[in-house]
Amino acid sequence: MIAHNLETIRQRIAEAALRSGRQAEDVRIVAAAKGQGRAKIREALASGLLIVGHNYVQEASEESLTETPQGVEFHMIGHLQKNKAGPAVDLFHVIQTLDDPKLAVALNRRAETAGRTIGVMIQVSLADEPQKSGIPGAEVPQLVEAVRSLDRLRLLGLMTMPPFFDQPERARPFFARLRELRDRLIAAGILAQDMHELSMGMTGDFQVAVEEGATLVRIGTALFGPRA
Numbered sequence: 001m002i003a004h005n006l007e008t009i010r011q012r013i014a015e016a017a018l019r020s021g022r023q024a025e026d027v028r029i030v031a032a033a034k035g036q037g038r039a040k041i042r043e044a045l046a047s048g049l050l051i052v053g054h055n056y057v058q059e060a061s062e063e064s065l066t067e068t069p070q071g072v073e074f075h076m077i078g079h080l081q082k083n084k085a086g087p088a089v090d091l092f093h094v095i096q097t098l099d100d101p102k103l104a105v106a107l108n109r110r111a112e113t114a115g116r117t118i119g120v121m122i123q124v125s126l127a128d129e130p131q132k133s134g135i136p137g138a139e140v141p142q143l144v145e146a147v148r149s150l151d152r153l154r155l156l157g158l159m160t161m162p163p164f165f166d167q168p169e170r171a172r173p174f175f176a177r178l179r180e181l182r183d184r185l186i187a188a189g190i191l192a193q194d195m196h197e198l199s200m201g202m203t204g205d206f207q208v209a210v211e212e213g214a215t216l217v218r219i220g221t222a223l224f225g226p227r228a
Helices: 002-019 038-046 058-060 082-091 101-114 137-148 168-187 206-211
Strands: 027-033 051-054 073-076 092-099 118-126 153-159 195-198 216-219
Touching: 002 027, 002 038, 002 206, 038 051, 058 073, 058 082, 058 101, 073 082, 082 101, 082 216, 092 101, 092 153, 101 118, 101 137, 101 153, 118 137, 137 153, 137 168, 153 168, 168 195, 168 206, 195 216
Parallel strands: 027 051, 027 216, 051 073, 073 092, 092 118, 118 153, 153 195
Antiparallel strands: none
């Protein structure tokens, strides 16, 4: 089932990329594994997926695999508390939800102790939803500067979670704003050219996100089916 779903998702990504003059290869799928269990994660990896996203450090630890195919990455896609920085560095290749300079320092300290470098993305709040993490767009330059001063963190780009809409088109302005923010920061030299990643879009709106420039889409239900 997952292999079939993955084929359908890739086709939909390819169609969206074509509509926006992009290449399907520019978009990678993050398997949003919240509540799915180890067996489904294994099935997803066997189907060719290379990125698994977890919302919780504890769940990622409980569902960690003894063996993973070469090239597979694990991403943190949920809110990360500073006191979980240590285990997060041990579990993940990329933290997509960095939104606090103190968390950045804690991640860098742990990565230095572990002798590794970890990728990070800055989570941007574009809708002023108090229940969601992220920082306002106006504060991103300061956090970028803080992250770039830490030698064990590799800044990859930006991430956002727009409000939930029944109509995917209503999410488009939020995806466009994240792309425009990234482009402005690159043009100003605040972000380097290789810090271009945009993680945005989920099951209900990923095609719109791809049309607006997403390089990472976080897909759960469309890939795995409904959570138990």
